[in-house]
Amino acid sequence: MTRESLEHRLQRLPGGWGVGRLGDLPAVQFIGYGITRPGAHTEDGVPMIRAADIQEGRLRGDEPRRIDHRVHETNLRSRLEIGDLLVVLVGRVGETAVVGAEFHHWNASRTVAVVRANEPDEAAWLNLWLGSPAVRAWCERQATGSTLHRTLSLTALRKLPVPIPPAGLRAPLLRAVRLLEEKTATNTRIARCAMDLGEAHFAREPRDGTSWPERPLASLVHLTAGTAPRPRPDDEGAHAERGTAFVAPADILQSESPHLYATERRLPPGKEGRVCAPGSLLVASREDGVRTVMNQVPAAIGRNVLALETESVSDAYWLLYELCSRSAELAATAQGSAGRELNRRAFAATTVRWPPQEVREQFVRLAGSLHERARTARRENEKLRDLRERILDGFLSGTFPGKTADPLEDLTSGGAR
Incomplete structure (x- = not known):
C-alpha cells in the first residue's frame, strides 16, 4: 500500500x-x-x-x-x-x-x-x-x-x-475479531501438536547399530552453499509477489515451523541465481545449535545457508528429523565467534545411521500426514488473516456488521466463504 x-x-x-x-x-x-x-x-x-x-x-x-x-x-x-x-x-x-x-x-x-x-x-x-x-x-x-x-x-x-x-460502534467488530483470533490460536496449537507427534514418533524409531550403516551426509544429498546476494531495498521486486524468495539465516533460525513458507525479502527476476526446489532442506547455525527447515516455495539461499537436496521425499523427511534431533551436536560444524558460519566440508562429513528404504517410507507415511495437517492449519490461518483484513476494511468504510444484527451471522454467510 x-x-x-x-x-x-x-x-x-x-x-x-x-x-x-x-x-x-x-x-x-x-x-x-x-x-x-x-x-x-x-x-x-x-x-x-x-x-x-x-x-x-x-x-x-x-x-x-x-x-x-x-x-x-x-x-x-x-x-x-x-x-x-x-x-x-x-x-x-x-x-x-x-x-x-x-x-x-x-x-x-x-x-x-x-x-x-x-x-x-x-x-x-x-x-x-x-x-x-x-x-x-x-x-x-x-x-x-x-x-x-x-x-x-x-x-x-x-x-x-x-x-x-x-x-459504542466497535463492540460487534471486536467480538468478531476475537472469534477469529480464537480459531487462529486453535489452528496454531494443532500445527504445533502435529509436529510434536512427529518428533515423538521419530524418537521411538529403533536404531539398529549392527544393520543400519553409517553414511556421510555428502553421500545422501546434493549439498549447496548459499551465494545469492542479499536484496537491496531499492531492488525492483524485493517485496513483490513475483520475485523469488531470498533465504537468509534469520529466516531459518526464526521460523517457528519446520516448514519455510515465505521470507521477508525477495530477489527480482534475473538476480536469483540457482534456485532450490520446494522440498529441499535448508540449514543455518548459531552458537546454541543448527536449525533445519523444509522450504515450501522455490528459494534462493544467501550466505551461511546450506541447501540439502535429496533423492526422495522419504529421504527428506527422515533427514529433517535426524538433523533437528542433533541440533546442538551439529553446532560443532560451524565456525566464527557466534557460530554463524557453517563449514560446508565439516557438515558434509557428518555421519548418520541410515535405515533401509522400507523404514524411511513407513516413517514418511505417518510424518507426511502430520505435516499435511500442520499445513492445512496454516492455510486456514492465512484465510482467517485475509478475513480479518476484509472485516477491518468493511468497518472503516461503514459496511460492517452489514445487514444482520449479529456479526456472527455475517461471518458465517457470504463474507466468510
Missing part, C-alpha cells in the same frame, strides 16, 4: 469518525522501548521479548533471552502487562503482537516498543489497526537505516494516525 492509499483510507472514513495520533490518544497510557543494555544471558533470569520473538502477530516464548533480576528491577518501565501491544522497532519494523497471560511481567528489549492502553477494548482496537498491512507499510516508510538494521523511532510511532470510531 502506498502512502497516498493510507491517507485516502482515512479521508474516506464515515461521518462522525475522527483521526488522532497514537501518542496523543487519551486511551494510551505509555509508549516506550525496552532495555538498552540487557547484559549476558542468565539461565535463571527474567525472560525478555526481542524483535525476533514477534512473528505473524504472535509472541514466541520457546527460547527466550533471560536477563539478570537486577537488570529487570532497574527497567520496570518496560515490564510487560497483560494486554500490552508490542511493536517491532528494528528489522521487521511495524510487526505487532499482544501480551498474553503467559508473558505477564516479562521484559522487553530495545528492539521492541511497548504500547499500553487503559482498558482491554482500547488495546484490542489498537492491535487490530496496528496489525493491518496499511500500517505495516506506513511503518516501513518511516523507518531509517540499512537493510539489516531498519529502525522505527518512537517519535515516528507516536505520530501514527489512528482512526477513532464513534462511541
Whole structure:
C-alpha cells in the first residue's frame, strides 16, 4: 500500500469518525522501548521479548533471552502487562503482537516498543489497526537505516494516525475479531501438536547399530552453499509477489515451523541465481545449535545457508528429523565467534545411521500426514488473516456488521466463504 492509499483510507472514513495520533490518544497510557543494555544471558533470569520473538502477530516464548533480576528491577518501565501491544522497532519494523497471560511481567528489549492502553477494548482496537498491512507499510516508510538494521523511532510511532470510531460502534467488530483470533490460536496449537507427534514418533524409531550403516551426509544429498546476494531495498521486486524468495539465516533460525513458507525479502527476476526446489532442506547455525527447515516455495539461499537436496521425499523427511534431533551436536560444524558460519566440508562429513528404504517410507507415511495437517492449519490461518483484513476494511468504510444484527451471522454467510 502506498502512502497516498493510507491517507485516502482515512479521508474516506464515515461521518462522525475522527483521526488522532497514537501518542496523543487519551486511551494510551505509555509508549516506550525496552532495555538498552540487557547484559549476558542468565539461565535463571527474567525472560525478555526481542524483535525476533514477534512473528505473524504472535509472541514466541520457546527460547527466550533471560536477563539478570537486577537488570529487570532497574527497567520496570518496560515490564510487560497483560494486554500490552508490542511493536517491532528494528528489522521487521511495524510487526505487532499482544501480551498474553503467559508473558505477564516479562521484559522487553530495545528492539521492541511497548504500547499500553487503559482498558482491554482500547488495546484490542489498537492491535487490530496496528496489525493491518496499511500500517505495516506506513511503518516501513518511516523507518531509517540499512537493510539489516531498519529502525522505527518512537517519535515516528507516536505520530501514527489512528482512526477513532464513534462511541459504542466497535463492540460487534471486536467480538468478531476475537472469534477469529480464537480459531487462529486453535489452528496454531494443532500445527504445533502435529509436529510434536512427529518428533515423538521419530524418537521411538529403533536404531539398529549392527544393520543400519553409517553414511556421510555428502553421500545422501546434493549439498549447496548459499551465494545469492542479499536484496537491496531499492531492488525492483524485493517485496513483490513475483520475485523469488531470498533465504537468509534469520529466516531459518526464526521460523517457528519446520516448514519455510515465505521470507521477508525477495530477489527480482534475473538476480536469483540457482534456485532450490520446494522440498529441499535448508540449514543455518548459531552458537546454541543448527536449525533445519523444509522450504515450501522455490528459494534462493544467501550466505551461511546450506541447501540439502535429496533423492526422495522419504529421504527428506527422515533427514529433517535426524538433523533437528542433533541440533546442538551439529553446532560443532560451524565456525566464527557466534557460530554463524557453517563449514560446508565439516557438515558434509557428518555421519548418520541410515535405515533401509522400507523404514524411511513407513516413517514418511505417518510424518507426511502430520505435516499435511500442520499445513492445512496454516492455510486456514492465512484465510482467517485475509478475513480479518476484509472485516477491518468493511468497518472503516461503514459496511460492517452489514445487514444482520449479529456479526456472527455475517461471518458465517457470504463474507466468510
